[in-house]
Amino acid sequence: MSLCSGGGAPGAAGSGAAGFGSVPGAEAAVEVLHLRKTYGTTVAVDDVSFSVQEGEIFGILGPNGAGKTTTVECVIGLRVPDGGAIRVMGLDPQEDREDLHAIVGAQLQASALPARLKVGEILDLYHSFYREAADLGEIMESLGLAEKRNEYYRSLSGGLKQRLSIALALIGNPKVAVLDEMTTGLDPQARRDTWALIEGVRDRGVTIILVTHYMDEAERLCDRVTLLDRGRIVAIDTPERLADRAGVDKRVRFVPSGPFSDRLLTGLPEVRTVEHEGEQVIVTGSGELANIVILTLAAAGVTATGLHLDSANLEDAFVQLTGRHLHDGTGQTRR
């Protein structure tokens, strides 16, 4: 099975290494082929290829230093690749910079805005950069910036700076939005609000490339995800299929309403182990584990209360595929 299999998008199959535009009807918004980028003797990105379909949320995941930021910075034309080719809506990020920047919105790490400008002034300024800009009021409203418009950038909290940065990425009504660690620094509520906002943006047909090291974010938002490790692609697939591929057992925890025989469950094909931990029962296995367990117990007159399902996630998939943990570094590094 090809690691680069598409997420069921029409025309994606077989496009593999065939080149740009070779598949009629393929609506690839972003195509990256054999991208390579080195800094001195350090290979930051090595033979990275993927294609993002129009209207898709495509996640790029990996530990610090995996090459995520370098990859997207090449996509938006901020860095010149050492090898490979990139097309964004048919444009070459180096050759067609000005056309590209009119249709791509970017939220970057390691960038700031003028300290002594106010939120409203910055939004107004960036709004003027685009011919077909989004509605200023709508953007401010949806990111909760309207009541902050008279505050200076330097007095904003990290979360507000982040929201302003997202607003600027979307203000030009982009066809493609590149968001690098967009929820870093946001509190949990703001993160969930941002996720909803991003889903809304996607529903308007915007293609989104999301760089993140948050598993829950990728699972919630991304149609497809590529796992990057040390500059190379480890896998590309939907979050669910990646998790399945990890082959990690599902775990169901519950407190039974009354005693029952373990054999009731161990006899089921889906169940691998049954353990007791105080009054809690922990069942591991695969498939529709939770449903099967509940139904089987119910048939025996036992109710499972306080049910908890831990399913394999991208974190497990990453460990399984690379033998490494995602968060083994401290802090954030770029490049």
Add this chain to the structure above:
Amino acid sequence: MSIHASLLPARTPRSAFGKLLESEAKYAWRAPVGLIFGVTVPVLVLVILGTVPGVNKPVKAFGGLTYFSIYFPILIVLALAVLSLISLPLHLANYREQGILRRMSTTPVPPGWMLAAQVIINLVLAAVALGILVVAGTAGFGLGAPKAPGGFTLALALTIAAMFAIGLWVSAIARTTGGASVIGQLLFYPLLFFAGLWLPREHMAPVLRDISDWTPLGAAVRSLQSSMLGAFPSAQSLLVLAAWAVVFGVLAVRFFRWE
């Protein structure tokens, strides 16, 4: 990434430049480095000069001009030096250091517009400084109009070009605000010394004056002073100014980086 990118991209609304200029002007007002140093320092020197007895007396050797009229070009280049070597590079280096230029380079606006906006703002400040010096000089120090106005204007324009080219070069090579400050000041004091700020050119040893003739501010003061006195500036000093403008303009373009 270079400054060579088209300065007039078809996809970018022209009105964006006005907005950019507007927000940079607001910034210059709120963080008034150029306003405080570029305008008040020359005015301060003017006030100090006012306490020196006899500066507003006509001097025979100067064809009846006051001593102040001869010192006037030094005040002009002082204002230009502060704005081009300190105010401009510090601001742009700060923008680079913060990633503000980097952020802008992902928009359809060519960051060359940012440089243009900054040069315009510092030129406006220079005009304000010049205006104050002219008004105060005329009112209090017997400043007369230059006797060779055409030569004066040409010399002034070339001085502005040379100093802002050097300032943009400093902005180009300084990666941080600290670096910009160090490079700017390493140029600022020697250039103003050769301009005659502390020791007037006519009192310099011949070898120092010869060196001064080849420095941008030495050539500037020389050509501006001779215009005040009524002689069209020498070809040498005008060419020296033009050469500084061209060489450092090219170097600034060559080495400019957005991050």
